[in-house]
Amino acid sequence: MFTASQSNGQIKPSQSGYAPVNGLKVYYEVYGEGRPLILLHGAFMTIGTNWGQLIPELSKNRKVIAIELQGHGHTPFSERKLSPATLASDVEGVMDYLKIDSADVAGYSFGGAVAYKFAIRSPKRLRKLVIISATYKSSGWLPEINSAFKQMKPELFANTPMQTAYDEVAPDKTKWTKFLEQMIASAAVPFDFGDANISKIAAPVLIISGDNDGLDKMELIKTYQLLGGAVAADMGKMPASQLAIVPAQSHVTLMMQTTTILNYLNDFLK
Structure with missing residues (x-):
């Protein structure tokens, strides 16, 4: 039986540890009981920095599995x-380790791209998909975002909250710069998972985007159309997938709208 114990206002996981997957030890935390929901964080983030405010609410009636x-x-x-393909394979490996046949999957930013790849690679393991401020192709970002990816340098992250969070939990803090270099190199590589693959996603998809979060909204509408959305539902059927544009939000501030995102998630996943 799961009992939520409080620690600095945050609940503690009922289970946590490392899943041996693809030659890696992938850390996970489990909260609550119920239908599984897997959470995939954004770039340079941890479970706590990305999902810390949402997990206590989401785990009240769900089994939340957060992966790093x-x-x-x-x-x-x-x-x-x-x-993204390797990381999506890691997610499936954690599911195997925890004996989870299928789950809802939610990903933010970098984690959203991994979630898209998971949906393409492992359709039978997916119930519903939530994509928060993310895209499945480089051209889904505005040109200035892609330009910023190419200009990132490790020193930009020095003494940031991201480094503080890393230092608190990383098994080897000396790997910070190597980790940044690896992530920055990865971000500079153009990617495209294919419109045809997105249109084949059978699971219902909820896309949440800030109105000024760096995503190209014309491309976002095309994505929603590939998923069966952007129709005149009064003249036919309401699509299974949904699109939410949250006003006055950037890429960073969007994840701070805890109540808004929680309401969207609960309505879509119930």
């Missing part, structure tokens, strides 16, 4: 080449 991807948080740095 390669090199992030508790999961050790690895020289293994970073790719």
Whole structure:
């Protein structure tokens, strides 16, 4: 039986540890009981920095499994080449380890791209998909975002909250710069999972985007159309997938709208 114990206002996981997956030890935390919901964090983030405010509410009636991807948080740095396909395979490996046949999956930013890849690779393991401020192709970002990816340098992250969070939990703090270099190199590589693959996603998808979060909204509408949305539902059927544009939000501030995101998630996943 899960009992939520409080620690600094945050609940503690009922289970946590490392899943041996693809030659890596992938860290996970489990909260609550019920239908499984997997959470995938954004770039350079940890479970706590991305999902800390949402997990206590989401876990009231769900089994929440939060994962830290390669090199992030508790999961050790690895020289293994970073790719969305490899990370999506890691997610499936954690599911195997925890004996979870299928789950809802929610990903933010970098984690959203991994979630898209998971949906394409492992359709039978997916119930519903939530994509928060993320895209499945480089051209889904505005040109200035892609330009910023190419200009990132490790020193930009020095003494930031991201480094503080990393230092608190990383098994080897000396890998911080190598981790940043690996992530920055990965971010500079153009990617496209394919419109045809997105249109084949059978699971219902909820896309949440800030109106000024750096995503190209014309491309976002095209994505929603590929998923069966952007129709005149009064003249037919309401699509299974949904699109939410949250006003006056950037890429960073969007994840701070805890109540808004929680309401969208609960309505969509119930």
